[in-house]
Amino acid sequence: MLADIKARTTPNKTKTRALRDLLESNRLEFIMEAHNGLSARIVEEAGFAGIWASGLALSAAFGVRDSNEASWTQVLETVEFMADATDVPILLDGDTGYGNFNNLRRLVNKLESRGVAGVCIEDKLFPKTNSFIDGERQPLADVDEFCGKIRAGKDAQADPDFCIVARVEALIAGWSVDEALERAKAYQQAGADAILIHDKAPRFDNIQKFADRWDGSCPLVIVPTKYYSTPTDVFRAAGISLVIWANHTVRASVTAMQNTVARIYQNETLTGVEDRIAPVSEIFRLQGDPELREAEKRYAGDAGAATRAIVLA
Amino acid sequence: MLADIKARTTPNKTKTRALRDLLESNRLEFIMEAHNGLSARIVEEAGFAGIWASGLALSAAFGVRDSNEASWTQVLETVEFMADATDVPILLDGDTGYGNFNNLRRLVNKLESRGVAGVCIEDKLFPKTNSFIDGERQPLADVDEFCGKIRAGKDAQADPDFCIVARVEALIAGWSVDEALERAKAYQQAGADAILIHDKAPRFDNIQKFADRWDGSCPLVIVPTKYYSTPTDVFRAAGISLVIWANHTVRASVTAMQNTVARIYQNETLTGVEDRIAPVSEIFRLQGDPELREAEKRYAGDAGAATRAIVLA
Amino acid sequence: MLADIKARTTPNKTKTRALRDLLESNRLEFIMEAHNGLSARIVEEAGFAGIWASGLALSAAFGVRDSNEASWTQVLETVEFMADATDVPILLDGDTGYGNFNNLRRLVNKLESRGVAGVCIEDKLFPKTNSFIDGERQPLADVDEFCGKIRAGKDAQADPDFCIVARVEALIAGWSVDEALERAKAYQQAGADAILIHDKAPRFDNIQKFADRWDGSCPLVIVPTKYYSTPTDVFRAAGISLVIWANHTVRASVTAMQNTVARIYQNETLTGVEDRIAPVSEIFRLQGDPELREAEKRYAGDAGAATRAIVLA
């Protein structure tokens, strides 16, 4: 909540430092998808030390496709609401950076000013298509062009702790582990703070091979949406640094909304619904309403809003 | 979904006409809260003939208070995403109109251009506070000023079917049914297409009294958030035209997100989660992805995105 | 001015029809650059029957490069202010359509809802670079891909009179008149309502050759920024339909602002300035202030703003 940020326990480090620490810590860390201020706060309250602002979830919440239908400033505005509502770092799923190296520079500057701790960019072309849709038919970015983009982004950041994570789509696009490793290494050398190695196979095998051969020059990040049944200890053993649970918050909300809305539609009554959903008071709490009530006493006098008398000459 | 609106079965009437018909039909109708494009589509798919773009739910989704913290253009942008994602009419909870008569004129013009079918304005002051928070201490708008606002809004609309619903806050602010009736009549005479008579009591008694004495000169709308246990047939018998289920979609989503996120946090795995939430394919479907896949074939050639070769002079 | 659009003499045709008529009329027509609501109104008041929302001027006004640094929704918001402030049609310089065919579809839908009459798209790649900067080194779009984009845009428009102008960059990129003609014909067959044939040479020669060989299947549009000394009758004789004076409004404003600001800075006084610049009252007039004063009487009572008394329960 914007105005009560100071009132809450603030960590003694910046959000950017907190994200960097998550990436560079010795243990496996986890961040969780959110797609607006409300879900971001819920993720934080659950205990997560970081938030994944998922491109899929953001676009789904808007009601558009994960194909850059929403503009990058519409995404920026939403991720700003998310950063305002929380104290833990946010890593934005920044697709391709929404254009070339210059668009990424601009994005990095804007994310920093909004309190977003890092951005993940993927080696595909603008406008993007979600990796799980015909992934194997999607062209990849030229390595040199993508490395230039990473260098530009790193040069543009003002805060040295701001993180740029390079997402390697080679496995999804049907290329070999060799190609993925070559790209990952190039991206790391261009300045990437971490490598997100992505796959859509139902098994961890290819990423396991990738991790086995990775030289450890920067942390590895994974998104186990498709290989969700792989035990987490396998990720630990493979030396993964950060796991992103990438879309389960919005997916949980969809099921609940579909069920509740259907029930109300069919029964034409709230009977049987009220006790199954969060009370209105919980919504108020999540919005940070108590802080505003306190502030009204402090700044608007005992009579609160009612004091708005006016004087006329 | 913006681009496939034509592909879906389109009603033979405008959204504004559809909202007007809901208000003026002889039977009790229902509309349901949504707060973004995704929830709007879910509400439509459940069968609801209209959507309530709730100020509380919109602000909660943003992660801010229901006190005009988000700007009116931020609300406008979200409700545009909602209108793009659906074919049923949307009634926007427009708070006080975000200022005076002139701000409302501007809002009405903008809502029309975004395909929003109507707006509900309440007789309070900008910036508003949610009616369920210290409602009795909140000042009401001057009747003449509010009537001028209604007249200005009605004069501003280009489409004669666009609806302006006037929300009477007198009961919530601790005034009598007499005061509520007097205000409602004034608002109707100023041009309001319907009266939303609101209350925060756990019982329907005061609204019942109001409805008994209402002259029927325009439809009545209610929001049974607090008196949710009142049987729906009581509303029918009272001659109510439209019931708004005002915040249950977002409340359902909160509970589900809290539960799922907590479970994933505690277990550090997706095991046991995947089957309880919507699959990724369902998200794609809700986003209208199939239409885009078809369009790619139509407009981007057989090779789809892969054809993006370039020529150089 | 949004609110007084009705008060002014409204043409008996839509803005889209008015733009189409400009393109299809038998005589040479002219439209003039504007970059915000203020300059748009000035262009209209001068007598111009249409407005060119120039990408260069828009980006310059923002203070960014003509390289898609501003997002497409930021452009959209500005062009909406322009459309609200005027009654003549606006043709947006839409760069490449800000992405692929799908982005253009979305843009067309949004432009229609904002009252913009047409869009011009150029056969380059996103993100664009201004054609006058290293034009010969800029790659062109693939013809089939660009034709698919045109078809998608045309299929997306709801109003049959909305115009899509296809801008041929072949001459600027160093290709032959043959290549330009081939592209132009392909774009026209894909559905383009007009062809903008662009050149950066200081002479009209190449466009003359192009026009001589054009089959007349759709109107030709030119932008004589570089060959400005060519007499206008030459354009007429060449059968050009529409001339765009593409950036002279913003350029005039720059010189005036630089001179006036320098004078005030050096002299530390307004003496000698007041009489050379528009009075404040002229700014008020351009903003449409008189309409608001009238509206206050109509909607806010004799006492105007001063009546905002409040009542408390």
Next chain:
Amino acid sequence: MLADIKARTTPNKTKTRALRDLLESNRLEFIMEAHNGLSARIVEEAGFAGIWASGLALSAAFGVRDSNEASWTQVLETVEFMADATDVPILLDGDTGYGNFNNLRRLVNKLESRGVAGVCIEDKLFPKTNSFIDGERQPLADVDEFCGKIRAGKDAQADPDFCIVARVEALIAGWSVDEALERAKAYQQAGADAILIHDKAPRFDNIQKFADRWDGSCPLVIVPTKYYSTPTDVFRAAGISLVIWANHTVRASVTAMQNTVARIYQNETLTGVEDRIAPVSEIFRLQGDPELREAEKRYAGDAGAATRAIVLA
């Protein structure tokens, strides 16, 4: 220009500190109106040490009235473009703070994140009307309410150098110098960093009286739009700290645009225009284009944009 901020000579102090120094220096300082990124850069280049983001000029540029027709986030977005385009501090004319104390808190946080150095708020009611329009009929804010707003704004700022200037409208609204002094003192005690004492009389007399009796507890700021013929040394002698030339940039642009556009319209040619207006290359320079050309070499390889080859699996 966002991306080359580092390349230019950066002052060794923050923008907020620079604005505070302007207010607190021992000599009379001057800041100049700008209304978008382009005019902001022109003001900076002329030598001005600060920029006034005028509410009148911003709304005029949008093409709307100075009556809060543009939303506060639309204003915020424009002032962000201005801050990105310049290195000198910007003082935003924040009207009434766009609502109550809570809206101001939010505004202050957002301005800080956008690199705006301070905000000036006036003791009127939302939505505002320009002070030069029926100023004497406009109601003033309640003193306690306005002081609460100032305190809230000061408590909300993260950077101790961010400035809140309190604008006293008492003289414009027809009140006495006594009332103006009483209000000014109350606002200063509530935390205002400076007092803007405004008047619409053609003579400096009342402000002179005000300044004579001011206790010097904080700097005084004036806006000599109406009493422009008063010699600047009179302001110095009166102990004024900062003069705002509040709307002359936009007014200069209007005259120039009207003249140039009329000439082109009437003559149907650019002959005689080209030499009187800034060349296209000057527009490119103001946009910061050279930096982008350099960056392309650095990040996009020798072949620049042309290297965008793609690889397919």
